Amino acid sequence: MYKILLSTITTALLLTTANAKDDHGHDAHKHGDHTKKAAVHWGYGKDAGPLKWGDLKSEYFMCKEGKNQSPINITSAYEVEKKPLKINHKAGGEEVIFNGHAVQVNYKAGSSIDVDGHVFELKQFHFHNPSENTIDGKSFPMEAHFVHADKDGNLAVLGLMFVEGEANAELAKLIEVLPKKAGEKNKLKTVADSNGLLPKEKDYYRFTGSLTTPPCSEGVIWAVFKKPVSASKEQLEAIASVLGHANNRPTQPINARIIGEID
Template sequence: MKKGIALFFATAFATSVAMAGHHTIHWGYSGHGGPEHWGELSDDFKMCMIGRNQSPIDIRTDTAYQTKLPAIGFDYHTPTKDVVDNGHTEQVDIEAGSGITIDGIRFELKQFHFHTPSENRIDGKSFPLEAHFVHADEHGNLAVVALMFKYGKTNPVLAKIWNKMPKHAGKKHHLTMTAEDVQHLLPKNRAYYRFNGSLTTPPCSEGVRWFVLKHPVTVSKAQVRKFARILGFANNRPVQPINARVILK
């Protein structure tokens, strides 16, 4: 993946339109622009149809390969900037400087955004909400940390984001959240499943490192309803075939 393309999708992971040649390609989650048609909308999106390492997936824990995975080196120490309705999700942009270290490589946190219901599944189970923390290294390679939410108590960090969510595509609101707030979204136990995958939105580029946290955090039913109401549609791509990939646990 070329650096410019990778960084574009790291900072605008799911835009309301995608540019292909001289045309604006509209895509979405239903109808003629839905996931089953993404690969037909543009030559630039063909990977959505022909890719062999696509995301999301259903993580089957009984067949995942047991190994000693290294801890992800989380270093989130910068505040948020804005929350943006980009037409496909609500996305929180982060001030530069935060990131993770994995495989001896530093990946900078660009943004995080949400999907309802969850895109990835664990042993066939879907979750009401999933967050994707999108990171890029200096060469534009991407690493995504996925966090699942289960129904339970109101999530105080989400409440701060939800209170600032724009209600119209293309709008953004300034969001004042500390680095500690962002850290508190994550569970204390940060064990994870790992696999190689892709962007879950067009152009579905592959070569993305995926880290799905094993332990969910809570979200209230009212919070999920509010997100779904503002977004207006389910924004989850269906799970994709695992093919020959190995899932590590």
């Protein structure tokens, strides 16, 4: 019995290692001693993808137990009396990194948003292809997440949808130095300014949610712009091709949440 169990565990370990390689295209052996513990690499494939995240590691339990998870299909929004977002962003995107899960632009300090009097600083923005949130069931070819944190680490994320159309000058700045492999980090030749990406009309949907990647922590303030912005087919393909496969978690149940609509 013991032997059978052991061989089952060994097989599971081997499978986990193989899956990690499939999901990220790099060798799990480099990341630690897999004979001591299974390499727990989450990804978007069948074996270590969104439906399995909650079982990969105990720290990821919210991915399967959470009741306020992201992304969601934004629908049945209520008009609510809330102040418009105060966006105090400056140019500050200095480097672009491919972290193995998404293309991300790291932002220097000094840009923030004010949500009902609470200030969150912009840390980075990154991309999902296709979009994670959907609006009235509609998916978009790409969604950017502008991740902000307050001094205690609480998060507020702005979601921005992209449609295929005219080329986007701000995206061009990071596409010209786009990383090719996981861990690669390149300095932008021209500092990116998130204001160049955000829509002119800043109507948004507001709700609470979670990180859309493990550990799927909740308590995240979400604001998704109603108006999409455009990027060319080539630009959308350039960003999507870094990862080579979709990186959108499926939409999650809304449960008891109320979606606010702020014009």
